[in-house]
Amino acid sequence: MKAVVYEDTGGPEVLRFVERDLPEPGPGEVRVRVAVSGVNPTDWQARSGSGHAKQFAEITPHLDGAGTIDAVGEGVDGSRAGQRVWVFMAAAGRPTGTAAEFAVVPADRAVPLPEQAGFDVGAALGVPALTAHRALTVAEDGPRRLRPGALDGAVVLAAGGAGAVGHAVIQLARWAGATVISTVSGPEKARLATAAGAHHVVNYREGDPAAEIRAIAPHGVDLVAEVALGANLALDLAVLRARGTIATYANDGGRPVELDVLRNMVLNTRLQFLVLYTAGPQVIAAAVEDVSAALADGALPVGEEHGLPLTRFPLDRTADAHRAVEAGAVGKVLVDIAP
Secondary structure (H helix, E strand, O other): OOEEEOOOOOOOOOOEEOOOOOOOOOOOOEEEEEEEEEEOOHHHHHHOOOOOOOOOEEEOOOOEOOOEEEEOOOOOOOHHOOOOEEEEOOOOOOOOOOHHHHHHHHEHHHOOOOOOOOOOHHHHHHHHHHHHHHOOOOOOOOOOOOOOOOOOEEEEEEEOOOOOOOOHHHHHHHHOOOOOEEEEOHHHHHHHHHHOOOOOOEEEOOOOOHHHHHHHHHOOOOEEEEOOOHHHHHHHHEEEEEEEEEEEEEEOOOOOOOOOOHHHHOOOOOOEEOOOHHHHHHHHHHHHHHHHHHHOOOOOOOHHOOOOOOEEEHHHHHHHHHHHHHHHOOOEEEOOOOO
């Protein structure tokens, strides 16, 4: 089979397009013929060695993807062969991800993909959708599971709504009944956040964004899903209600976080850091179940018209796909594996 691998960490140039033997699924595993592989920031960070210890001599990158199960291992229901699936965390703790024609993954990391959902949708789920679910279910006064009506009456602020996680936050929060505000850096990203389903969009680079958000939510925002904590914390605290939650999944820009302890004490702020690798199996299983329900309801479409532009590369240009993500490509970067 054709695959992309790297042996040494470094820039995109360490990625090699190679031929490898067809892998066989072991007990509790399935083999997926990959149609589309999704690229996340954590994929290039692992490849570069940034914050990720390299565990294997050779690695096929990418956590997420979508395709069709073509073989199952011992202990897996044989009827799953031929099932369309979306794959998440394929390369987490394992040497082989979805940047290959076939990927072997634990059976519970290959989730049924509804017939009405294309492989592009499936490949765009994974890390972004599960991260968004986690961000939306950590509030002290909020739900631990998402379903229609679970966030009725809540106001959610999706920072960076034009990004892949921000896009999923908007879609899942709206599906669950929240009023959704998104902050963006300009008109084009405002258009994308609106297309994703945000009820209100605020340009944080113009005017008085805190006053604009407070005009929409006079009692304050219940939950902030934050992508750039260092840059945005002052704005978040200016609009957060008492006992509100800031769920942060990234610190884009790398600005140091300066914490006013007294101010947060007075607000009873909940500051929740999150990453999927250590979220725990029960949290992940719940997120997969809820995201699957939203997917079945048609709540998670992708593409320019739905607020998540798709940038595509063939498998032999995976290095260029990584360069695009590193450069901050808006939307979702996908690698096409099979027609």
